[in-house]
Structures are given as C-alpha cells and as structure tokens.
Amino acid sequence: MAKYLYKLGKLAANNSKKIIGGSILILLVIAIIAMNLGSNFSEDMSIPGSESEKALHLIKKEFPSNTSQVQLVFNALENKTLVSEEISNIITDTLKVIKEKDSHIVSVASPLELGNLNKDTNIGYAIVTYNVAADKVSEKSKENIIENIENIRDAGIQTELSGDVSFSEMEIGGITEVIGVVVAFVILAITFISLLAAGLPIITAVIGLAIGIFLIMIGTNYLDITSVSITLAAMLGLAVGIDYALFIMTRFRVQRKEGYSVQESVAIANGTAGSAVVFAGITVIIALLGLSVAKIPFLTMMGLSAALCVLFAIFIAIIVVPAFLGLLGHKVGPDRKNSFISKIIKSDKKQTTPDRWGNFVAKRPWKVAIIGIALLSIIAIPISHMELTLPDNGSKSEETTERRAYDLLTKAYGPGHLSTLIVAAKTSSETTNPQVALSDTIEELSGLSNVKNVSPAIPGPSGELYLISITPETGAADSETKDLVNDIREKAKTLEKSNHIKLMVTGTTAVNIDISQKLSDALPIFALLIIGFSFILLVLVFRSILVPLKAVLGFVLSLGATLGFTVFVIQDGNLIDLFGFPIAYPILSFLPVIVIGILFGLAMDYEVFLVSRMREVYTHTGDARKAVLAGMKDSGGVVTAAGLIMISVFTGFMLAPDPIIKAMGFSLTFGVIFDAFVVRMGIVPAVMIIMGKASWYLPKWLDKLLPNLDIEGESFMKEIERKRN
Structure with missing residues (x-):
C-alpha cells in the first residue's frame, strides 16, 4: 500500500x-x-421487533391517525389563577386566533375545556391539534403559535410549549x-x-x-x-x-x-x-x-x-x-x-x-x-452504577421552552405525568367475558408498586383491542419506572393465562426503556x-x-x-x-x-x-x-x-x-x-x-x-x- x-x-x-x-x-x-x-431528518428511535414497538404498530393499525399535538402550558403568576374570567378569555381568544390563521389546525382546547388545572388552578395546558404528522408541521405553523402566545405572556401568564412538535431545534x-x-x-x-x-x-x-x-x-x-x-x-x-x-x-x-x-x-x-x-x-x-x-x-x-x-x-x-x-x-x-x-x-x-x-x-x-x-x-x-436512558425534555437546557414546560407539568401533576405507559390489551376467542376480564386486569395493574393511577380501558373499532393508560409515580428516567415496566410484563404472563388477555406495554417511556x-x-x-x-x-x-x-x-x-x-x-x-x-x-x-x-x-x-x-x-x-x-x-x-x-x-x-x-x-x-x-x-x-x-x-x-x-x-x-x- x-x-x-x-x-x-x-x-x-x-x-x-x-x-x-x-x-x-x-x-x-x-x-x-x-x-x-x-x-x-428522521427522529425515529425505535427497535423493530421489541415488545413496545410491536404494541405501537398494533395500536397504530387499530387507531390510525396522522395528527400531532402541541401543548401550550400556562402558569399564572403573581397570585393569579387560570380560572379568572380575564385570563380565561385571553387564552380562549388567543387559541381562536391561532386556529383561524392555520388551516392545518383541526381543533384547539383550553385548560378549562380539558379540565386539567392543577390543585391551585394556576397551572394547566391547552392542546392544539394538527392534521399532519409532527415532522410535517411547517415553520410557518410554528411561528403562528410563537407570535400569538405573546398576548398571553403580556398578560402576566408564563406560556411554554411542549408536545409532539419541536420548537427548539438542535x-x-x-x-x-x-x-x-x-x-x-x-x-x-x-x-x-x-x-x-x-x-x-x-x-x-x-x-x-x-x-x-x-x-x-x-x-x-x-x-x-x-x-x-x-x-x-x-x-x-x-x-x-x-x-x-x-x-x-x-x-x-x-x-x-x-x-x-x-x-x-x-x-x-x-x-x-x-x-x-x-x-x-x-x-x-x-x-x-x-x-x-x-x-x-x-x-x-x-x-x-x-x-x-x-x-x-x-x-x-x-x-x-x-x-x-x-x-x-x-x-x-x-x-x-x-x-x-x-x-x-x-x-x-x-x-x-x-x-x-x-x-x-x-x-x-x-x-x-x-x-x-x-x-x-x-x-x-463510577461506571459500576451507570444508568442508561434516552433524552427527553427534562434533560434540555432551561433556556428552551420545552424544558420550562416540562418543569411546569412536573410541578403541577408530578413526574409520572410525563412518563405515562400505554398498555395494549388484546382479547381472544377464549376471553368469555371481556369486560370482567378487563376490570380484573385493571385492578391487578393498579395494585402494582409505583402506580399512581390506571385509566379505564378504551375500546378500539375491532372490539378486540383496548388501550389502558398507566401513570407512574416516578419520571421516565427513574429506575423505578423501568422496574414498573418489567413488573407489568411479568404480570401480563399470569393474566394471559387466567383472563386470556394479552398485554403489551408501549408508549414513549417503554420504547426508550x-x-x-x-x-x-x-x-x-x-x-x-x-x-x-x-x-x-x-x-x-x-x-x-x-x-x-x-x-x-x-x-x-x-x-x-x-x-x-x-x-x-x-x-x-x-x-x-x-x-x-x-x-x-x-x-x-x-x-x-x-x-x-x-x-x-x-x-x-x-x-x-x-x-x-x-x-x-x-x-x-x-x-x-x-x-x-x-x-x-x-x-x-x-x-x-x-x-x-x-x-x-x-x-x-x-x-x-x-x-x-x-x-x-x-x-x-x-x-x-x-x-x-x-x-x-x-x-x-x-x-x-x-x-x-x-x-x-x-x-x-x-x-x-x-x-x-x-x-x-x-x-x-x-x-x-x-x-x-
């Protein structure tokens, strides 16, 4: 050579x-x-063949969707609340303007409409839903939101952005x-x-x-x-x-x-x-x-x-x-x-x-x-206790709006709010009474350690697939959340035998784990x-x-x-x-x-x-x-x-x-x-x-x-x- x-x-x-x-x-x-x-660029970080990926594919097939959402997270400052008529009207009017200026927005919902205010009624979030995937949301659409939320900020309400769409690019x-x-x-x-x-x-x-x-x-x-x-x-x-x-x-x-x-x-x-x-x-x-x-x-x-x-x-x-x-x-x-x-x-x-x-x-x-x-x-x-995770908004700089939104949501609803697990429950011909089986399943899952709450099962169009949301007590990067995912999968083995329902854990947190x-x-x-x-x-x-x-x-x-x-x-x-x-x-x-x-x-x-x-x-x-x-x-x-x-x-x-x-x-x-x-x-x-x-x-x-x-x-x-x- x-x-x-x-x-x-x-x-x-x-x-x-x-x-x-x-x-x-x-x-x-x-x-x-x-x-x-x-x-x-694609931000898809998944593993083909993993349980979480299989479950995600199954859910997308049952619940086809080509939408994305942006969360507008509000924090009322100076002893104000989001339920006051003045602030509520500003938020509602701003959301209407945002929707009117963008044909890709299919719906907007205020915190009062969603009923998601925290205990002190000073933190909540609105949702803006687009009819395109997150990576297809244009810069013009993003600018529409950024420009209009200044009205809310001028009223003394801290307003940050989160959700599927990224506003702080690398x-x-x-x-x-x-x-x-x-x-x-x-x-x-x-x-x-x-x-x-x-x-x-x-x-x-x-x-x-x-x-x-x-x-x-x-x-x-x-x-x-x-x-x-x-x-x-x-x-x-x-x-x-x-x-x-x-x-x-x-x-x-x-x-x-x-x-x-x-x-x-x-x-x-x-x-x-x-x-x-x-x-x-x-x-x-x-x-x-x-x-x-x-x-x-x-x-x-x-x-x-x-x-x-x-x-x-x-x-x-x-x-x-x-x-x-x-x-x-x-x-x-x-x-x-x-x-x-x-x-x-x-x-x-x-x-x-x-x-x-x-x-x-x-x-x-x-x-x-x-x-x-x-x-x-x-x-x-220190390598002996190394823990691995994928990044989320909690690891970003405080200068980014996503990180500030993450902190507000964690403060209002706890760290588990941003690490929700989705369980796909699939029935079979052997499931004699699906509703009873699902009720027993939810009860069993609620009894697991580190579970804050379990949502009712949402049925899919086929009537065979149901979605169950589990909110942990801990955040996505905590080892306790990883343990919960493993516990659910272990519990799924016994529940499949007893209730004839197959459970698969997915969601962003489970995929990252x-x-x-x-x-x-x-x-x-x-x-x-x-x-x-x-x-x-x-x-x-x-x-x-x-x-x-x-x-x-x-x-x-x-x-x-x-x-x-x-x-x-x-x-x-x-x-x-x-x-x-x-x-x-x-x-x-x-x-x-x-x-x-x-x-x-x-x-x-x-x-x-x-x-x-x-x-x-x-x-x-x-x-x-x-x-x-x-x-x-x-x-x-x-x-x-x-x-x-x-x-x-x-x-x-x-x-x-x-x-x-x-x-x-x-x-x-x-x-x-x-x-x-x-x-x-x-x-x-x-x-x-x-x-x-x-x-x-x-x-x-x-x-x-x-x-x-x-x-x-x-x-x-x-x-x-x-x-x-």
Missing part, C-alpha cells in the same frame, strides 16, 4: 491545481444538489464549534511555527467534512437518519480531518529538512504517514460500522454517517493535502517560518520537549506506569469485538504479541476512565455547573457504544503513530530502550498536537447548549485526554521500557504466516535511499 500512496502523492504534487480545483468543483456540485433536495455549527476550530488553529501554528502551514489542515479538513455533511443531507431524503447523526459526523470528521493532515504535513517537513525536493517530500510523506493515516482511518471506520452490532437502525445510521465523513477525511488527506503541499510546499517547509510566530516560539525548544518527557518516563517507568494505571482505575469506579436495555445488552459484545479486532490488527502492524496486548489493555483503561468520569459528572451531578450541564441525568443510552467505537479508533491512531516509529528504530538497532526514546522524541510531539486538536474540537461541541451534543463532546474530550496523554504518552512507553526486548517478541511460525503491511514504507524508502546515494 505504501508504494501506491507514494505514487499517488507524487501524482497529486505534480497536478496540484487540477486536483484542488476538482475537489472544490465536486464540493460545489454536491452542495447544490443538497441545497435543492433539502434535508429530511443547533450545529454554532459559535462554540468555531471556538474549537480557532484553538486548533493556534495549536497548529505553534506546532508548525507558521500561520500558512497551520491553516492548511483546517482548510482541507473543512473540504472533506463539507462533502460528507452534504452527502448525509442528501441521504436524509432516502434513508432514516437522525439529526444526532450529522452532529456526530461533523464532530469526528472535523477532528480526524485536521489530525490526518497534520500527520502528513509533519512528515513532509521532516523530508524537506533532510534535503528532499518538494515533490519527493510530498510523495514520501504520503507513502509513510499516509499509510498510517489510511490504516488509522480504516480502524475508525470499522469501529463505527461496528455500531450495527446492536441491530438498532438509528444507531447503525449514526455509525454509517460518521464513517462517511471519516472516509472523505482519508481521501482528502492522501489526495488533496499532497496537492496543496505540491503547490505551497516551498512556503510551508521547515525553512519558511512565520516571523511573528517565530518570535514567540523557538523551534529548537519545541523539538526537545518530547525527548525530555521520554527521558523522564525512561528513568521512572514503574512509577509512571503504576500512577497512570491507578489514576485511571480510580476514575473508572427497551432501547436502553437493548444497548446495554449489546455493550459487552460490541466492546469484546472491538478489543479482539484491535488486538489482531496491531499484531499484523507491529508483528508483536505484547505490544498489541499492552495497547488493548491501555484502551480498556482509558475507556473505563472515560465512562466512569462521564457517570461521575453527568449522572451523579458532580461538577455539572463547571461543565454547564443543566441537570444531573442518566447517561444517553447510545453514548457508551459511540464512545467505545470512536475512542477505539482514536486510540489506534495514537498507538500507530507513536509505536510505529519505535518499531522502525528497534528493527534497525535492536535496542528496545533507544527505540522507545526515539519514538517519544520523533512522534511524541505530533501525537501531543493531534490530541490537543481533538480536545479543542470536541470541547467546542461540549460547550454547545444541546444536552446530546454536550454529552458526546464531554465524553470524547476526556476520552482523548485519558488515552492520548495518560495512556499513550505515559503508560505505553513506561510499560515498553519495563518489558524491554520482550515487547517485540513474536513466534517465528507466526511471523511467517502474517502478511507484511509495511505501514512505515520501508520497502520504497530503501529504493529511494539507494537511488539518492
């Missing part, structure tokens, strides 16, 4: 303008297509993400001591990311892709795009320093660092595709979307980056440094930093290894597959048994610490004000799987770029200690810069207001901190110093069987050196 990438790099360097122009043209064409088609590409990119630019400027060189990785990463994002937007018109997917893809695509360009540019500058021409330096960089980029990128892609192991459609599409952006990051890194270097190589080489940056940073000091750290680790390997392992093990402890359980069950399998895959892959790359084993154990340590710290902050509520989380909340059900997949890929990136240099030196010298020090000196700086860039990009997303984006950014930020700086720059070299030559042991019989991947490009480098001499 290295030889082909070498030739590709030379081709790109010699045809710079054509390739750069072609990539921009491709981007423009895809962008135009995406803009014309628009996007159609924002992508805000100021916080820009801050992350700016910080990445500063890190690159310090690394290359050049403003031009610092800008190239960002420009090329944005080109690759833009192509990937526009393709995802096009894909939303044909596939069920959630809005979270594009966030994850943007987060990862931008980070790896910058890092991959950094790796190739760093090697390019090394070759220029050694006296090679621009074109030859580009080709060598593409054949050596480019090989490592391709290998590292493929591991990330495979890990993301591995998300399909859970067999959950929305999670599979998240993995595919992110993998697409990583794929284009690879293409841009090995095709467009060499083209830019071929065009501007004379201006970004080590002999051309920005005078402003050079005055601030001395390049000779920068080069010695990794060597000093390497010597520090080499002199105290046992202490560094023990402290690093102990630190990560302690941080990982099923998804979380499915992901929790898939987590160990996915982790084992990733760990096993990484071990085999690293054996092929490094031709060693202990180096891959050490790398895998290091990944397990950083993963445990990442999830443990995530639980400590987000779920347990420690330091949530420091990191800007609105409330302590269980972990996103799909977050651990995503973290495992992405962190694995990034960990392999750092492992390959750090240890491949060690192997190269060990192969030539046979000195294990010297190999570790050389790897730390030559690759430590670029791994440090790459880690800092990842952190800056992920931190930009962590600062976003949306809780889903924030949680993903938070976990990945600290995942990189733990893996890049504690494991790869601390524990890995320390353990390799301790193991010495044993690190590189590989049975001879296995050595003969394994193919030589040659990601360091030794084969063509020997030919180049021979021709040069």
Whole structure:
C-alpha cells in the first residue's frame, strides 16, 4: 500500500491545481444538489421487533391517525389563577386566533375545556391539534403559535410549549464549534511555527467534512437518519480531518529538512504517514460500522454517517493535502517560518520537549506506569452504577421552552405525568367475558408498586383491542419506572393465562426503556469485538504479541476512565455547573457504544503513530530502550498536537447548549485526554521500557504466516535511499 500512496502523492504534487480545483468543483456540485433536495431528518428511535414497538404498530393499525399535538402550558403568576374570567378569555381568544390563521389546525382546547388545572388552578395546558404528522408541521405553523402566545405572556401568564412538535431545534455549527476550530488553529501554528502551514489542515479538513455533511443531507431524503447523526459526523470528521493532515504535513517537513525536493517530500510523506493515516482511518471506520452490532437502525445510521465523513477525511488527506503541499510546499517547509510566530516560539525548544518527557518516563517507568494505571482505575469506579436512558425534555437546557414546560407539568401533576405507559390489551376467542376480564386486569395493574393511577380501558373499532393508560409515580428516567415496566410484563404472563388477555406495554417511556436495555445488552459484545479486532490488527502492524496486548489493555483503561468520569459528572451531578450541564441525568443510552467505537479508533491512531516509529528504530538497532526514546522524541510531539486538536474540537461541541451534543463532546474530550496523554504518552512507553526486548517478541511460525503491511514504507524508502546515494 505504501508504494501506491507514494505514487499517488507524487501524482497529486505534480497536478496540484487540477486536483484542488476538482475537489472544490465536486464540493460545489454536491452542495447544490443538497441545497435543492433539502434535508429530511428522521427522529425515529425505535427497535423493530421489541415488545413496545410491536404494541405501537398494533395500536397504530387499530387507531390510525396522522395528527400531532402541541401543548401550550400556562402558569399564572403573581397570585393569579387560570380560572379568572380575564385570563380565561385571553387564552380562549388567543387559541381562536391561532386556529383561524392555520388551516392545518383541526381543533384547539383550553385548560378549562380539558379540565386539567392543577390543585391551585394556576397551572394547566391547552392542546392544539394538527392534521399532519409532527415532522410535517411547517415553520410557518410554528411561528403562528410563537407570535400569538405573546398576548398571553403580556398578560402576566408564563406560556411554554411542549408536545409532539419541536420548537427548539438542535443547533450545529454554532459559535462554540468555531471556538474549537480557532484553538486548533493556534495549536497548529505553534506546532508548525507558521500561520500558512497551520491553516492548511483546517482548510482541507473543512473540504472533506463539507462533502460528507452534504452527502448525509442528501441521504436524509432516502434513508432514516437522525439529526444526532450529522452532529456526530461533523464532530469526528472535523477532528480526524485536521489530525490526518497534520500527520502528513509533519512528515513532509521532516523530508524537506533532510534535503528532499518538494515533490519527493510530498510523495514520501504520503507513502509513510499516509499509510498510517489510511490504516488509522480504516480502524475508525470499522469501529463505527461496528455500531450495527446492536441491530438498532438509528444507531447503525449514526455509525454509517460518521464513517462517511471519516472516509472523505482519508481521501482528502492522501489526495488533496499532497496537492496543496505540491503547490505551497516551498512556503510551508521547515525553512519558511512565520516571523511573528517565530518570535514567540523557538523551534529548537519545541523539538526537545518530547525527548525530555521520554527521558523522564525512561528513568521512572514503574512509577509512571503504576500512577497512570491507578489514576485511571480510580476514575473508572463510577461506571459500576451507570444508568442508561434516552433524552427527553427534562434533560434540555432551561433556556428552551420545552424544558420550562416540562418543569411546569412536573410541578403541577408530578413526574409520572410525563412518563405515562400505554398498555395494549388484546382479547381472544377464549376471553368469555371481556369486560370482567378487563376490570380484573385493571385492578391487578393498579395494585402494582409505583402506580399512581390506571385509566379505564378504551375500546378500539375491532372490539378486540383496548388501550389502558398507566401513570407512574416516578419520571421516565427513574429506575423505578423501568422496574414498573418489567413488573407489568411479568404480570401480563399470569393474566394471559387466567383472563386470556394479552398485554403489551408501549408508549414513549417503554420504547426508550427497551432501547436502553437493548444497548446495554449489546455493550459487552460490541466492546469484546472491538478489543479482539484491535488486538489482531496491531499484531499484523507491529508483528508483536505484547505490544498489541499492552495497547488493548491501555484502551480498556482509558475507556473505563472515560465512562466512569462521564457517570461521575453527568449522572451523579458532580461538577455539572463547571461543565454547564443543566441537570444531573442518566447517561444517553447510545453514548457508551459511540464512545467505545470512536475512542477505539482514536486510540489506534495514537498507538500507530507513536509505536510505529519505535518499531522502525528497534528493527534497525535492536535496542528496545533507544527505540522507545526515539519514538517519544520523533512522534511524541505530533501525537501531543493531534490530541490537543481533538480536545479543542470536541470541547467546542461540549460547550454547545444541546444536552446530546454536550454529552458526546464531554465524553470524547476526556476520552482523548485519558488515552492520548495518560495512556499513550505515559503508560505505553513506561510499560515498553519495563518489558524491554520482550515487547517485540513474536513466534517465528507466526511471523511467517502474517502478511507484511509495511505501514512505515520501508520497502520504497530503501529504493529511494539507494537511488539518492
């Protein structure tokens, strides 16, 4: 592969303008297509085949409906009540205006008409019903409600919005993400001591990311892709795009320093660092595709979307980056440094930093290894009580109207009001007296723990299916609610035998519980597959048994610490004000799987770029200690810069207001901190110093069987050196 990438790099360097122009043209064409088609994201998070999904399908078949609702939640302030004639008239008149201005609204109902006022009559909600599904409600319809409820607010009534229709959309590409990119630019400027060189990785990463994002937007018109997917893809695509360009540019500058021409330096960089980029990128892609192991459609599409952006990051890194270097190589080489940056940073000091750290680790390997392992093990402890859930309005920022509506409804009716369970009761020919059987069933369900109330059964048109609503005492994310769902399902087994009625639990809360359980069950399998895959892959790359084993154990340590710290902050509520989380909340059900997949890929990136240099030196010298020090000196700086860039990009997303984006950014930020700086720059070299030559042991019989991947490009480098001499 290295030889082909070498030739590709030379081709790109010699045809710079054509390739750069072609990539921009491709981007423009895809962008135009995406803009014309628009996007159609699906927020369906379901598991085909689960009990809750089967019940939901059965209910939709019995009670066909293509409507959606918006709840207008009112809170009378300053000792006022919603039953006063003045306030009641304002609400009623406003609802009439809202209905008159929108032909898609089929009905409106005030709190007094619905009879849903709380005990103090100061909180209640109106319902606006549309004749279209929630995702089909137009922005104009939303604006109609937002504009008209100002009349109610002006009267001193707090008015918030909830229901099927979302009014607080997820924002992508805000100021916080820009801050992350700016910080990445500063890190690159310090690394290359050049403003031009610092800008190239960002420009090329944005080109690759833009192509990937526009393709995802096009894909939303044909596939069920959630809005979270594009966030994850943007987060990862931008980070790896910058890092991959950094790796190739760093090697390019090394070759220029050694006296090679621009074109030859580009080709060598593409054949050596480019090989490592391709290998590292493929591991990330495979890990993301591995998300399909859970067999959950929305999670599979998240993995595919992110993998697409990583794929284009690879293409841009090995095709467009060499083209830019071929065009501007004379201006970004080590002999051309920005005078402003050079005055601030001395390049000779920068080069010695990794060597000093390497010597520090080499002199105290046992202490560094023990402290690093102990630190990560302690941080990982909270993972033992991790709870998983899907997000709801209760996890959103207090700045959103949905979160304020959630708080008002919880205050007025209790947390269980927003976690109602729907039980589909289906009779059969063996059910001799359905009404008596249903009455007994409701009585049995009412006697379960954590049940606040059970509604009468609502019959369907067929006369065989009935709907029973159960309101728990606790909220949707509470473990007691999950226990209630399990209790109902256990009770259903006995009731089916005694009353000949089949009960199936569904509703948003039950669906979320099923998804979380499915992901929790898939987590160990996915982790084992990733760990096993990484071990085999690293054996092929490094031709060693202990180096891959050490790398895998290091990944397990950083993963445990990442999830443990995530639980400590987000779920347990420690330091949530420091990191800007609105409330302590269980972990996103799909977050651990995503973290495992992405962190694995990034960990392999750092492992390959750090240890491949060690192997190269060990192969030539046979000195294990010297190999570790050389790897730390030559690759430590670029791994440090790459880690800092990842952190800056992920931190930009962590600062976003949306809780889903924030949680993903938070976990990945600290995942990189733990893996890049504690494991790869601390524990890995320390353990390799301790193991010495044993690190590189590989049975001879296995050595003969394994193919030589040659990601360091030794084969063509020997030919180049021979021709040069």
